[in-house]
Amino acid sequence: MATVRKRNGKWQAQVRRSGHPSRARSFITKPEAQRWIRDVEAELDAAEAQPVTSAQAGAKLLASTTIADLLTRYRDTVTPRKRGHIPEINRLNAFLGQPWASLPLSDATPQVFSRYRDHRAGQVSPGTIIRELGLLRSVFETAQNEWDVPLTANPVAKVRKPTAPEGRTRRLAEGELDSLLKPSSIGRTIWLRAAIQLAIETGMRRGELLNVRWSDVDLRVGLLTIPRTKTDISRRIPLTSKAVSILMELRDAPGARNEERVFCVKPDAFQLAWQRCKLRASRSQPDILDLRFHDLRHEAVSRFFELGLSTAEVALISGHRDMRMLFRYTHLKPEAIVAKLQTTSTPLARNQQQ
Known part of the structure; x- marks a missing residue:
């Protein structure tokens, strides 16, 4: 939408269009303002006529898709095929309650999950953290390899895992x-x-x-x-x-x-x-x-x-x-x-x- 109005002795022209930042400028005469509006609209029309590159489409998808979207899709389509699906569903549902689940994929960095790892360290055992990180890594790998989500890298792959606990040595004692x-x-x-x-x-x-x-x-x-x-x-x-x-x-x-x-x-x-x-x-x-x-x-x-x-x-x-x-x-x-x-x-x- 374009508007021209007179204010303080000058003609103010403004162009607004969805998906583009608003642009405005002041002119001495009204024809100059109208000519500028036509130039700006022609420029926007030309930009919109250009085909969207794969990089631009990928960036848009990452910005509009959240981590929760991946977790939900994995829970509903991949996990049910596993034998131990019930504990995994519970774990995925717990992930959905985390603050970082609402982040767009464009903000899903290793630092996000490193902070989560450190937070969990005070709540659960290292073995539990290792299993949680393994599940998150699997979710992102599936998104990359099977769902064509244009992630440049798996954000969990570079997250350092805690030291694995020693295997249990528990055997039956006498009696x-x-x-x-x-x-x-x-x-x-x-x-x-x-x-x-x-x-x-x-x-x-x-x-x-x-x-x-x-x-x-x-x-x-x-x-x-x-x-x-x-x-x-x-x-x-x-x-x-x-x-x-x-x-x-x-x-x-x-x-x-x-x-x-x-x-x-x-x-x-x-x-x-x-x-x-x-x-x-x-x-x-x-x-x-x-x-x-x-x-x-x-x-x-x-x-x-x-x-x-x-x-x-x-x-x-x-x-x-x-x-x-x-x-x-x-x-x-x-x-x-x-x-x-x-x-x-x-x-x-x-x-x-x-």
């Missing part, structure tokens, strides 16, 4: 297993006793235990197939005689033959039963409260090595494809190694005996 098995055999959660024992005998994760179907178990040959694993790679594991005995007992329990799964329990109910079991066990073993069900997998893998199984054999059972991760789950008891050394004569000892 702790008995303290767990006693309360797990009481009431409506007697299935928990079998779940605890099978976790130690097989090294299976909680989710793997809850997904086992009777059709996956071959008690005749002592093999169990785990079709759904954390790594999405199925595996067949050999069963110990004790594991076979536990499964046979579960199979022969009243009503078991009518069930598809070995453990017909929801994850939340399982976790609640586990916490209650630990609370009862803590009366005689106070330190047991810090035991996690996943620690039983550590216990199992460590026992496999103490039995003399090779690394390849243990990996076959546990499903580890990265030997570094396998060794993180391995916490051998020095006492077991001492006993092994004392029952095996060394070459030097044999020479001395000769």
Whole structure:
């Protein structure tokens, strides 16, 4: 819109157009003002007729798209396809409540997430921060690679992660297993006793235990197939005689033959039963409260090595494809190694005996 008006003895011309800054100038005569308006409008028309470059379009998209837009799209389209989608949805929803979520992508710099990292350091563990930064990095990578968002760089990629905590070395202390098995055999959660024992005998994760179907178990040959694993790679594991005995007992329990799964329990109910079991066990073993069900997998893998199984054999059972991760789950008891050394004569000892 263009206007011409007389003020203080001069003609004031002004041109306003959406998407452009307002421009104004004063002239002695009205024709001069009108001519200037026509020149300015012609200049604006020519500018608008020019094709928008990809750089300009990209800059406009980054300025009009917020971090929250990416988080929401990732939550609604990518996360539901993941097995652990519920915790990730909760984490993404928490991100949406952060002040930086409303920032346009043009302002999404590494410094934004560095400040967030430092803020979280006083609230959660380093492991949690590492997982949060990993999720944010995945969101931006997906936007770059799959959604054609013209980000010049991933703003989270350059953010320094806190030092990762050392892997847990928690194993069952003397008497702790008995303290767990006693309360797990009481009431409506007697299935928990079998779940605890099978976790130690097989090294299976909680989710793997809850997904086992009777059709996956071959008690005749002592093999169990785990079709759904954390790594999405199925595996067949050999069963110990004790594991076979536990499964046979579960199979022969009243009503078991009518069930598809070995453990017909929801994850939340399982976790609640586990916490209650630990609370009862803590009366005689106070330190047991810090035991996690996943620690039983550590216990199992460590026992496999103490039995003399090779690394390849243990990996076959546990499903580890990265030997570094396998060794993180391995916490051998020095006492077991001492006993092994004392029952095996060394070459030097044999020479001395000769």
